Amino acid sequence: MVKLNVASTELDEAASVRVRHVTKRFDSPDGGITPGALALDDVSLSVGAGELVSIVGPSGCGKSTLLRMIAGLHGPTTGEVSVGAEPITEPSAERGLVFQDPNLFPWLTVRRNIEAGLVARGVLREKRAEVDEFMRLVGLEAFANSFPHHLSGGMAQRISLARALINHPKVLLLDEPLGALDAFTRMRMQDEVLRLWRAHGTTMLFVTHDIDEAIYMSDRIVIMTQRPGKIEQIIPVQLERPRDRSSEDFLHLRGEILETLHFAGQPMAGNKS
Ligand SMILES: Nc1ncnc2c1ncn2[C@@H]1O[C@H](COP(=O)(O)OP(=O)(O)O)[C@@H](O)[C@H]1O
Ligand SMILES: [Mg+2]
Known part of the structure; x- marks a missing residue:
């Protein structure tokens, strides 16, 4: 029993992300003669498993x-990024990345698109059974043999989620994944x-x-x-789930965040981007 607890703590630890003074x-376009643009300035963030x-x-x-830094696609100039106790030095299937554009291969069926990463990693044989499971999980089993151009934006984004999740990533990095969807599809996809x-x-x-999406979905x-x-x-969101977008607490928090952004000189969309 004790051993099991230790094991699960280790597992938890391995799925945490730490960004320290990054x-x-x-590089500047002149090849380093002048200093390049600073994109991030001393960012520190810990995300629990x-x-x-x-x-x-x-x-x-x-x-x-x-x-992209957490994905291992490029390194920090200074500072450190780690997952669990491991510094991140390269991309790994354990850290999945989903973009706004689902980036599907148009010449492959839904099933083959989900399988593509497994083929590239040479693990399709042992994972084949999971392909069906993941298509079911995102509600696309009926479309296994369809091609991407037959799918709506929401469906295409479901494939891209399934494709990332089939690797059982410890960490999933989502870069405006729902940004291209219409308002109703977007809310369904948030759920x-x-x-x-x-x-x-x-x-x-x-x-x-x-x-609204950030408040509806996140812990922080x-x-x-x-x-x-x-x-x-960093604002903790302590509202109970499932969250009610029209509740007083939700709207109150929304007002506070908008005010923060306003005072920080960053007027942003309060509802849709
Ligand atoms: N590969 C790159 N080479 C040079 N500058 C880059 C590169 N990637 C991003 N930048 C610059 O870094 C800044 C941050 O970009 P980005 O991370 O894409 O911002 P965001 O996702 O918040 O819109 C921008 O000024 C962008 O032009
Ligand atoms: Mg961006």
């Missing part, structure tokens, strides 16, 4: 840069992401421009300043 300066944290901030403040989050206990970092909301991105404030 600065990111991109199984936590869902949203990141909001104006365009160009470094949200995607931060997510879908929450359902997957609950079912898998995946640690999630969710970039959004939509404050990280508000970033304009470029170079710093963390302006």
